[in-house]
Amino acid sequence: MSTTDTPSTAVDSAPDPYLAVQQSAEFAGLRRALRNFVFPMTAAFFLWYALYVLLSAYARGFMGTKVVGNINIALVFGLLQFVSTFLIAWLYARYTERRVDPVADRLKVQVEDDAMNSHGGGAS
Numbered sequence: 001m002s003t004t005d006t007p008s009t010a011v012d013s014a015p016d017p018y019l020a021v022q023q024s025a026e027f028a029g030l031r032r033a034l035r036n037f038v039f040p041m042t043a044a045f046f047l048w049y050a051l052y053v054l055l056s057a058y059a060r061g062f063m064g065t066k067v068v069g070n071i072n073i074a075l076v077f078g079l080l081q082f083v084s085t086f087l088i089a090w091l092y093a094r095y096t097e098r099r100v101d102p103v104a105d106r107l108k109v110q111v112e113d114d115a116m117n118s119h120g121g122g123a124s
Helices: 006-013 017-022 025-058 073-118
Strands: 066-068
Touching (some): 017 025, 017 073
């Protein structure tokens, strides 16, 4: 008994809509757009956090400098970590709303249409 590719060839003749989208230039652009925001922002936040940790460890005099009352530079930097986290989240939401979501929505519709067409259409 020999194995043939006849059954799989029939399945392969209808391209998987997900693979087609994954191989498209539009999907590559979508991934590039995400990477262009996420990687630099992650690096910037990591450096900002590392600066805070290093100053806390090695520049105790500077970090202990009083700004107002009992509030020192270390406390201000610590609170700015929260502010920067929320700022990055807001910027990410804004960025994806403008540059990522429209492309992702188009790709989603394309996949749904391709899947519907490859499975014999929809409801009549």
